[in-house]
Amino acid sequence: MIEILSPAQLDRARRTGALVGDILQTLRERSSPGTNLLDIDRWARDLILEAGAESCYVDYAPSFGRGPFGHWICTAVNDAVLHGRPHDLVLGDGDLLTLDLAVTLDGVAADAAISFLVGDSRPAESVALIDATERALAAGIAAATPDARIGDISHAIGTVLTDAGYPVNLEYGGHGIGSTMHQDPHVANAGRPGRGYRLRPGLLLALEPWVMADTDQLVTDADGWTLRSATGARTAHTEHTIAITPAGPEILTRATR
Template sequence: MLELKTPREIAAMDTTGSFIAELLEDLAGRGEPGVNLLDLEQRARDLIAQRGAQSCYWDYAPSFGSGPFRNVICLSVNDAVLHGLPHDYVLADGDLLSMDIAVSIEGWVADSARSIIVGTPRPGDERLIESTQVALAAGIAAATPGNHIGDIAAAISAVAREYGYPVNTEFGGHGLGRTMHEDPHVPNAGPAGRGMVLRPGLTIAIEPWWSPSTDTIVYDPDGWTIRSADGSQTAHSEHTIAVTEDGPLILTTREKATVVNV
């Protein structure tokens, strides 16, 4: 069921989004060679508790996972890209780490992801991360009233094509608000001008992710962690945004939400 948000509700989601941005920035600063993923998980737990927020991941048990998920953040390394289960792994120089988190503050959810390089970049990894960031910006720019969900998808996939990367369509963005996953689904590829018409008050997470050489994914034995089927590196970028009369608002930034010029 689609629920459009009022300006006051969007402001509440912006409060949550700002906290998430601060949390991811804190973890990014700690993502160095020699750091254990479990240390980053614990740091995320501590920050969530200090803020009085609630994890949207803890006890989450969707059909695609081997639930319940008993962590507060997804940490995916190298060829792992989505739903990475934090485990006893020490980050090495050159690792590509993707961090994805959703929390709720006073009943309002925001969701964001970013990929970072640990230490010295491997060839191609900076370009890979950049491509998801550029695609995210393109998808956000397309999120204007009167456009369609397909316009967001087409903008994202156009960037992937420019970089020469294939796009998996099994997982993409989604609506959110009172809960982490609401209507509509926001795919990372598809025809422009198709799908639901975007209306002011719609709040969605836009999240391009991919590897440079395959759109096929495989699951780890843990039942959660998703990897590229050919073992190639992966990257993931995500923001929660609101559609407004004046344009899209990015809610998961450290600054107060402002209209994106398009």
């Protein structure tokens, strides 16, 4: 299903996006060496419920997972990159943490992810990974103009990632979003320009470039959810929900402070 939102729905999407951005910013500020991933999950729960929103993850049970996800946020550390299930792990200085959050407010969902380094340590490889995903996201957003095609976004993202020297996995990528978290169209993180669905005002997309330092192969943890690099290499993942408007792409999940 591909949803095209009305102006009234888009206004609600802006509120949902701002909530997601602000929660991620708050969790980033609270995360430091000594923080437990279960604390982050609890903080996310409290912030979502205080806002009168609903988690897209607690009851999420797609075919590729193992039962309901059962947590409020995805927390991926170092070699973990996607669907990181919170567990009893204490963060250390220099850990690369990715937080991926999706909520629904007033019937509209928004989805975003940030990767950042915990504490004061700044390993060069990790800084480069995060920078590449952020630049790829910016390129993908810039390509998301009215009457462009999905392939134009995929090509823009993939060009940045491959030029930075990273292999690109095509199993998981961006997606449409609206009244539910995951919708068509799929937005791969590499592709051919001029191909695929033509963008229309009112379409919401969650764009999410992610990379692993030296491989495009994933392995799954025993929890049935957490995806890691097959080599144990570090990873990064950056995501925004955007709206296609007549004036161009609008980022909905930017923090308001």
